Amino acid sequence: MRVNKLTSLIAVALLPLCSVAQPKEKPVPNWQNLDLQSDGVFGISTEKAYSLLKGKKSQPVTVAVIDGGVQTDHPDLKAVIWTNPKEIPGNGKDDDKNGYADDVHGWNFIGSAKGNVQWDNLEIARQVRIYKPKFESVLPTTPLSAEERKQFLRYRIFMTEYMNKLQNAQYGQEYYHTLKRYTDSITRKIARPVLTMEDLDKYKPANDMESKTIKVIKAALKKDPDYKAFDEDMNEGLKYYDTQISYHLNLDFDPRSIVGDNYENNKEKYYGNGDVAGPDADHGSHVAGIIGAVRDNNVGVKGVADNVRIMSVRTVPDGDERDKDVANAIRYAADNGAKVINMSFGKSFSPFKGLVDSAIRYAAAKDVLLIHAAGNDGENTDKIPNFPNRNYGDSVGVTMGSVAPWIEVGASGWKNDEDLVADFSNYGKKSVDVFAPGVKINSTIPNSLYKEHDGTSMASPVVAGLAALIRSYYPALSAIQVKDIIMRSVTKVDHKVKVKNAGKLDFSEVCLSGGVVNAYNALQLAASTKADASSAAVIE
Incomplete structure (x- = not known):
């Protein structure tokens, strides 16, 4: 499940999240x-x-x-x-x-x-966990058999993809935690649980981060004036990236013992x-x-x-x-x-x-x-x-x-x-x-x-x-x-x-x-x- 885009506090670019194609409009029911x-x-x-x-x-x-x-x-x-x-x-x-x-x-x-x-790794994390013990200390010049060389190259591809995802998740987590912290602070100071554009126009930011946060909230409210929708998007973003760090990309997390099957046995059918x-x-x-x-x-x-x-x-x-x-x-x-x-x-x-x-x-x-x-992912699956x-x-x-x-x-x-x-x-x-x-x-x-x-x-x-x-x-x-x-x-x-x-x-x-x-x-x-x-x- 993906979450909606919000304008980044930290960079001009938007986070790579799923967005609605026509954000300013809503279709009729059904x-x-x-x-x-x-x-x-x-x-x-x-x-x-x-x-x-x-x-x-x-x-x-x-x-x-x-x-x-x-x-x-x-x-x-x-x-x-x-x-x-x-x-x-x-x-x-x-x-x-x-x-x-x-x-x-x-x-x-x-x-x-x-x-x-409930939670599990992304497949890329599972593959890194399999190959890492064998290849994390291997250099391109290390003597390897043909099969080992093939596995090593596969590991490097997996590791590159994994690190890209991990860095993106860390960035996203930092962004949403920062956004949440300053939004909550502004909300407490204004003393209104549901903010409006008028509230934000009247508010005088205490620092640069509050100013940037207000710009983010205003941008969201221009697309959808419902503050609750913004708050929900923010909390979903927070949950999404926290989950990525804690479970999806956490190499120390493996919940398969809950299932209790012999995971190496692909012929096994009767479990669950x-x-x-x-x-x-x-x-x-x-x-x-x-x-x-x-x-x-x-x-x-x-x-x-x-x-x-x-x-x-x-x-x-x-x-x-x-x-x-x-x-x-x-x-x-x-x-x-x-x-x-x-x-x-x-x-x-x-x-x-x-x-x-x-x-x-x-x-x-x-x-x-x-x-x-x-x-x-917005990608051409032919390629x-x-x-x-x-x-x-x-x-x-x-x-x-x-x-x-x-x-x-x-x-x-x-x-x-x-x-x-x-x-x-x-x-x-x-x-x-x-x-x-x-x-x-x-x-x-x-x-x-x-x-x-x-x-x-x-x-x-x-x-x-x-x-x-x-x-x-x-x-x-x-x-x-x-x-x-x-x-x-x-x-x-x-x-x-x-x-x-x-x-x-x-x-x-x-x-x-x-x-x-x-x-x-x-x-x-x-x-x-x-x-x-x-x-x-x-x-x-």
Whole structure:
């Protein structure tokens, strides 16, 4: 989860955090499901699409949310949560003999009877911890075998990346602690818990740091006059960088003992517990609501699909997910009836990519459609890969092919202008398939609440919801056919868009389809598509 940008106290440059594409404006509620022509926002026309479905029958479709956990009793989610029909809750037994005792609503691969993993390292920190004892004292001139030389070069790459992240985190931590300290001081002196622009104009700074702090607060209030939003952004920034230093990049922190598995054994599958919410279900609950929050209860928000069952497979901590857990989560979802898997996570290194690739191909062979978030680094993933991805390789990393029923999703905003591509979104002419709404998306969060989040993490479940909607009303269509329908039915974008670090590009340069997904077009196309058994081929 990324946090909003704030102007730096220490430097003119902004911190490398995720920002909202149109900070001065807010979209109308439910914008992601609205129609560009009739509603004036670049949603996916979900509400319009339901006019095509009146009187049609549907069947429930299980969507696995591989994420950080889901609040299963949220008022807008509890009616759509998947329940294992063969499992008796709370008896401590594996009633259905699938290897997972009490997997009533899914499974948690990052927990055990001891408790649950909440924080973990970034993958880069785990790799440095592995290689550092062997190579930290090695010089470029030290005699090494060919294999050792390869490992040493890998270690130097990892170490450079790690140190860059650590220095950025230290800078960010110092910045936010300084901002917090002086903001609190100014607030106490003004004696008002909620500051206004008028308060700040009247206040006489006691020193240079207070003057700079006031400039930061004013800049934020010009974008959004709600001081509480500024205070929340500041506290989120503080928490984000403190977490990076304490957990994500801390080489002395390793929580895997909580899980209790043999981490070196990649063939091990049966570990974890049945707690599918975990200690922080914010991200996963938000994703689940985008996919399938109850549409007709006059409560909260509307999901894309109206007949889904959300299976929570808790795999992603606050930090980077581990390849072993991802592979097992995909296999669990496929084995237990999921026809769509949403994966709103990713990382820049995948040490056991072959293990994950094998699981992806296993799910594809079971006619599962996999939807994955492209990532929030503003990078071209044609050049800088994000993992997991559809490509699989041999033992030395050479790409041998790709899995067909896979959709990679970038994030778009609500305005059909040059800012359509969210400024944080990854993109790629070959590696990203489609774009979908991912800015200021309101959805379900823990404690039965709702909140707006930004990210390709939000765009991916929009597409997963669309895939589930198609598979629900047209169940004879294969995963590959559903992907083809989604790709061919996009709303094409015929103007240039601003892309971070790349200037203005044609939309065909940022994704394979050249457009934003459209539910109305997709359902029209699905209605005229005949089921094709030959489309079961899953490898391209």
